[in-house]
Amino acid sequence: MVEIRFHGRGGQGTVVLTILLAKAFFQAGWQVQSFPFFGVERRGAPVEAYLRLDRAKILARTNVTTPDHVVVQDQTLLANISVTRGLKPGGWVLLNCATDPEDLSIYAGQQLACVDASRIALGHRLGSRTAPIVNTAMMGAFARMFGEPPMEAIIAAIREEVPAEPERNIAAAEEAYRDVRILGRIPVS
């Protein structure tokens, strides 16, 4: 089983991102389970959501505490939250950031990928300058980093789940798929 944790802020579409990926992975033949952190969500506050993937029916009905991979939709979270908490060694960290982080020490032993999802989202007029809606761009970057789900499944999931501007969201996912910077394994110094 693969367990993925998503970090974001209320209003960035973090929960929707896990639902979109769940639908796309399901279409690609995986068994899926996604759920938000069971709490009270407020705009701007840190939020978490989770995705489980498996080839067999998923039985676990517990919180995700030791994820295989982590996705961070908002770089400002890094100052307050340990996004690598419980992360298994060698797991992927996908960061939304304009430039690659200078200090890579917190990712030592993990694999890193970076994408400027905020710029991509704004380029496709998704959200506003202060609150870009980055989830579909992150979805495209994730697909490239993880090797799945295929772009057709991502496009179908966006068409099904995103009522507003599906074509712009698809374009953002495709651009992020091309643009994501795969840094790979960060050595333990």
Place this chain on the structure above:
Amino acid sequence: MKRVLEGSHAVAEAVRLARIQVISAYPITPQTHIVEILSDYCASGKMNARFLRVESEHSCLAALIGAQSTGVRTFTATSSQGLALMHELLHWASGARLPIVMAEVNRALAPGWNIWTDQSDSLAQRDTGWMQFYCEDAQEVLDTMLMAYRLAEMVNLPAMVVLDAFFLSHTYEPVDVPEQEEVDRFLPAYVPEFRLDTAHPFALSPLVAPNAYMEMRREIAAAMDEALERLDSVEEKFAGIFGRRYGAVEAVCCDDADIVLVTSGTVTSTARILLEELRAKGEKIGILKIKLFRPFPVEAIRRALAGAKKIAVVDRNFSFGATGIFAQELRAALCNVPDHPPVFGFIAGLGGRDITTEVLASIVEQTKTADAPPAESIWIGLTEAAYAFGRP
């Protein structure tokens, strides 16, 4: 067709497919997503139903009692304090023999204010004359909703389909949503035994003197017994169309089990993972999932536990001054069985605390290493409380 759906939306799809005519609800977390989507279905015309907005859960159930009395199929959903506020009218619905079906999303009672899962809200309503079904996944929720209407209308009793907050209500997973024509074959249009009709006026629920009241209560008791008998045929018909059945209880590897874990709701799924791990190590563990709580399937439980050496009940609820409620019911079911195995009662996961495979493994271990229960209830995973005002 299989779709990735939220547990709450699986309820809403069942309500749509059951062609419910009147829905009433008052919003409360974590059932909100159920009625949110249903109000959308009613507004957009996807469902041909009246959605009654009300000022409280008490009024909500009062509205449904009125609506159902006119001979239409009805639905509501609630949780926690909302269900507690309905309490008086829960008795009324069963006493008036109205087959109302409700989705109840298990949520802890306040204070402390807590929106997470806990069975105390629904189990506190055990003596109200409502059937209660505890579900394990979103597919079972959808299927059970349809079966609950069928059974409720056969015996003229209301039914509660219970699902864990968040672990089920807010979790997306693949669900097979049946076609309308298949559901119509399983669940034909509601034909009420009686209905209020202005063309033929009569009074319902009048004063009943001691000479008749007891017989009316006995009728409700008989209807519960009948529901237990008929559940199998309802499941048979459902399985014939949809290929799925669940049973009032499900016994997993109980025949040769040294320890049987008794579970309900989503904890059952997590227990299935542990069972596989422990069986692979040669440990003889079984699971008895109790789905039907009212009527309580005593005979099926006795049969399933006939070979067990020890029983460990996982209760995500507590009856103050007594024990966990499933443990109470199980002890009562077994007390007249000669040489029945000891029943260990464990309290875990209250107020949404996680019940992990590690928690369940600790329950198995504690049961294995003790010859007899050290206490009536064993609370799992308690931490030292921090007192704001210091300890006395």
